[in-house]
Amino acid sequence: MFEPLEVKALSGYRIWIRYADGEEGEVDLSHLAGQGVFTLWEDEQEWKNVRVAEDGAIRWSEEVELCPDATYLKLTGKSPEEAFPNLKSTAHA
Numbered sequence: 001m002f003e004p005l006e007v008k009a010l011s012g013y014r015i016w017i018r019y020a021d022g023e024e025g026e027v028d029l030s031h032l033a034g035q036g037v038f039t040l041w042e043d044e045q046e047w048k049n050v051r052v053a054e055d056g057a058i059r060w061s062e063e064v065e066l067c068p069d070a071t072y073l074k075l076t077g078k079s080p081e082e083a084f085p086n087l088k089s090t091a092h093a
Contacts, residue, residue, distance in 0.1 A: 002072040002083070007058055009048045013041060015058070017071055027074050029066075037064050 003020040010016055010026065013033045018024040032038045040060060041047045049060050052068075059065040073083055081087050 001056060002068055003056055004052045004058060004068045004071070007050050007052050009050045013047070015050060015071075017058070017075060019068075019072060019075075023072065023076055025075050027071050040064050 002023075004017050005020055006018040008016045012028070013030040014026050014028050016024070016026050029038075029041075033041050040063070046060060051059055053059040053065065056068050057065040058068055058071055069083070072078075073080065076083070
């Protein structure tokens with residue numbers, strides 16, 4: 001799992017994330033905004049409440065969180081096989 005160290009809410013449903021391995025940058029989440037549990041983000045104060053939870057999730061509330069691995073892949077543009085080299089060896093076993 002990729003460990004996020006810091007996250008900040010930006011405008012336009014974007015977040016800035018810094019990971020323990022040095023990767024950092026912006027991730028656009030606008031495609032999720034207004035859908036299902038993500039309607040929470042329509043309240044600007046709720047959107048700004050983003051944090052890194054103790055379990056490493058990118059979290060706004062108990063109901064709204066994102067997997068740090070998924071945001072890492074989106075940030076870096078890496079495929080799951082590139083980010084998790086062990087997936088290749090287990091996939092062929």
